Amino acid sequence: MLGAGFGGLELAAVLSDEFGEDLDLTLIDAADSFIFGFSKLDVVFGRQTPAAVRTPYSQLNKPGVRFVQDRVVAIDPETRATRTEGGEYPADILVVALGANIHPEATPGLVESGHEFYSIPGAFALRDVMADFAGGKVVVGVCSTPFKCPPAPSESVLLTHDYLTERGLRDQSEITLVMPFGRPVPPSPDASAALMTAFAERDIRFVPKTVVRSVDPKRRVAVTADGDELSFDLFLGIPTHRVPEVVAASGMTEDGWIPVDPLTMETKFPGVYALGDCTSVGTPKAGVFSEGQAKIAATRIADVIRDEQPQAEYDGHGICYVEFGHGSVAKVDVTFMAGQRPVGGIAGPSPDFLADKEEFGSSRLQRWFG
Secondary structure, eight states: OBOOSHHHHHHHHHHHHHHGGGOOEEEEESOSEEOOHHHHHHHHTTSSOTGGGOEEGGGOOOTTEEEEEOOEEEEETTTTEEEESSOEEOOSSEEEOOOOEEEGGGSTTHHHHOBOOSSHHHHHHHHHHHHHOOOOEEEEEEOSSSOBOTTHHHHHHHHHHHHHHHTTOGGGOEEEEEOSSSSSSTTOHHHHHHHHHHHHHTTEEEEOSOOEEEEETTTTEEEETTSOEEEOSEEEEEOEEEOOHHHHTTTOOBTTBBOOOTTTOBOSSTTEEEOGGGBOSSSOBOHHHHHHHHHHHHHHHHHHHTTOOOOOOOOOEEEEEEEEETTEEEEEEEEOOTTSOOEEEEEEEETHHHHHHHHHHHHHHHHHHO
């Protein structure tokens, strides 16, 4: 199992619960700790410390699962063999869930004059930048598609509004969000309407159907694909996403991502599955969808191990929690089925869903880490 995010941890937990000590699963990840994606914004806006949002993989205690902290340097899907910096790992079944890496350097000027909060180092560094920010023009801009966690840019501007308000800096500041979609959450008109209302109430400008193509460090402007220029004092970019180089070099990708059967998560290579952000399955690149895909892959793998005909199929359903600021959270329910139009709804926003979100995180840590 390559990758110990939502997909890797969920698959390991399901198979561990099914087979216990009879399982022989090696879980490989280069990181030493797991961090929820939503925790990065908690760190950025000073609501949590970096140490508080880390769960060390050394705490993983699931029967039949061995965690190896190492960097994957080669994948051979034909033979289901993996090579890391520290060793070789042959397998009967191989699952790839190495996610998507961000590339700020792909957008001219972003590294020199902007910041990103999609990587762990970027988010942790932005915490100090926000603390030192004296107010002014803030632009949050998506630089390319697809990108992870589509609601996160909307959350970031709403939390920026709260952060500047609490520090007495909002009246002297402007906040702009640049998005490639016509509305913030395309699969859910109700969620999009709620976000647009929140933007209007907080005087946040929404620039739809375009992306930021470049950032001019000297003039301090972000240039959109439409040629418009947005001046800024603080630019937060959502960078270009790509599969890790080791995945691209494996021969598994087409058009930049790993194609899979959207119902089974099987690749074209026998005995090889792929989950989550590194695939082109058609769901958003978000942890909850990788988790759902992992449940199906794990169930089908368990059937294969028992020499039974696999039956489980992925339904494309996921729930995510969207921060609206002011202590309120919404619960967004969406379904992406292959060949069908995505559908979604929303409950909230309400302070009541904050406890739901906290339980979402704590319950998964308990299940995944034992």
